[in-house]
Amino acid sequence: MSGDKTDLVARGPVLRPGIDAIEAYVGGKSKIAGNANPIKLSSNESALGPSPRAVEAYNKAAASMHRYPDGGAVALREAIGARYSLDPERIICGAGSDEILGLLARAYAGPGDEVLYSEHGFLIYPIAAHSVGALPVTAGETNLTADVDKLLAKVTPRTKLVYISNPNNPTGSYLANGEMARLRAGLPDNVVLVIDAAYAEFVTANDYAAGVELVDASVGQGDNVVMTRTFSKIYAMGGLRLGWAYGPARLIDHLNRIRMPFNVGSATQAAGIAAVEDVAFTSQARDHNERWRIWLTEELTKLGYRVAPSVANFLLVRFADPATAEAVDAFLTARGIIVRQVPKYGLPDSLRITIGLEHEMKAVVAALADFKKGV
Numbered sequence: 001m002s003g004d005k006t007d008l009v010a011r012g013p014v015l016r017p018g019i020d021a022i023e024a025y026v027g028g029k030s031k032i033a034g035n036a037n038p039i040k041l042s043s044n045e046s047a048l049g050p051s052p053r054a055v056e057a058y059n060k061a062a063a064s065m066h067r068y069p070d071g072g073a074v075a076l077r078e079a080i081g082a083r084y085s086l087d088p089e090r091i092i093c094g095a096g097s098d099e100i101l102g103l104l105a106r107a108y109a110g111p112g113d114e115v116l117y118s119e120h121g122f123l124i125y126p127i128a129a130h131s132v133g134a135l136p137v138t139a140g141e142t143n144l145t146a147d148v149d150k151l152l153a154k155v156t157p158r159t160k161l162v163y164i165s166n167p168n169n170p171t172g173s174y175l176a177n178g179e180m181a182r183l184r185a186g187l188p189d190n191v192v193l194v195i196d197a198a199y200a201e202f203v204t205a206n207d208y209a210a211g212v213e214l215v216d217a218s219v220g221q222g223d224n225v226v227m228t229r230t231f232s233k234i235y236a237m238g239g240l241r242l243g244w245a246y247g248p249a250r251l252i253d254h255l256n257r258i259r260m261p262f263n264v265g266s267a268t269q270a271a272g273i274a275a276v277e278d279v280a281f282t283s284q285a286r287d288h289n290e291r292w293r294i295w296l297t298e299e300l301t302k303l304g305y306r307v308a309p310s311v312a313n314f315l316l317v318r319f320a321d322p323a324t325a326e327a328v329d330a331f332l333t334a335r336g337i338i339v340r341q342v343p344k345y346g347l348p349d350s351l352r353i354t355i356g357l358e359h360e361m362k363a364v365v366a367a368l369a370d371f372k373k374g375v
């Protein structure tokens with residue numbers, strides 16, 4: 001008897017299946033040794049930073065940090081609902097949209113199930129799938145863009161979730177309304193379609209929608225479409241961890257059952273309300289991005305670089321081979337510029353560059369011009 005017990009202790013806890021298959025997520029670099037002030041263009045944070053009103057609200061809330069937050073995030077959900085014309089009852093807030101993407105996997109997928117996403121999709125999707133013991137399955141893309149037919153061809157009776165980032169990170173491409181509707185129409189009702197619209201506020205293309213209509217169309221018709229959003233990108237509050245989702249009441253209820261009761265801090269909620277209400281600042285951030293994304297695309301194209309068309313706040317620049325991408329990254333680092341290598345996204349020959357401030361964009365162009373000249 002005691003021998004058995006010793007054996008169990010020696011073996012230790014047993015990891016659930018799938019978890020040791022997870023490759024830990026590695027974020028964009030944020031430091032260059034010996035450079036106190038690098039130009040950081042590696043994490044898609046809005047160039048203009050957070051709204052001053054959000055910072056003020058955060059500081060003000062600090063005095064009450066001994067109090068637990070409102071676990072229902074009522075005022076925040078009402079502010080989001082008012083800003084985007086959505087029913088606050090059908091909104092859930094989380095510690096970043098990453099938390100919500102994970103909750104969706106926990107609610108709907110498990111061992112033996114499949115979770116589908118596109119080839120160059122966001123790396124959180126396979127992490128979410130593996131963490132519940134489900135199998136991540138990818139579908140090929142066409143021209144660095146998700147392909148609805150290829151996605152639908154990969155749906156099996158075991159498929160429980162489809163994650164689609166629209167627009168997608170790191171490619172910057174998007175699916176127009178018609179394609180998204182076709183994806184939804186081709187999925188069985190028992191499959192949850194997760195529309196990850198982290199960059200929605202930046203998109204100005206008029207055939208793009210963040211997903212509200214598809215969510216609403218699913219109400220009572222499967223209740224199986226949900227849209228996730230974040231305060232980390234245009235609102236530039238990535239350090240606070242705040243995201244939200246809008247879905248059918250039934251699906252939001254499922255997520256509320258499994259989330260931790262105080263998943264969003266009080267100062268974060270206060271900052272989120274101020275950020276979402278600062279409509280003028282958000283428009284400024286979108287206009288700035290539009291102007292400099294177009295400018296950077298044109299300048300790099302003139303220099304002979306291959307830039308994937310982007311509707312978001314970053315560009316994917318493609319090189320002849322992975323070695324060139326590495327060399328360009330090293331060259332930029334030496335100039336104090338941090339961009340993102342994306343080999344884990346199946347794009348080892350590319351670099352992702354976030355749209356920054358004017359002087360940052362000019363520094364990138366000057367550096368890449370010098371790289372071409374062999375300076």
Ligand SMILES: *Cc1c(COP(=O)(O)O)cnc(C)c1O
Nearest residue numbers: 096097098122169198230232243
């Ligand atoms: C940045 C990003 C998110 C947001 O993550 P948070 O957890 O809200 O910071 C979600 N999806 C994609 C595709 C992203 O690029």
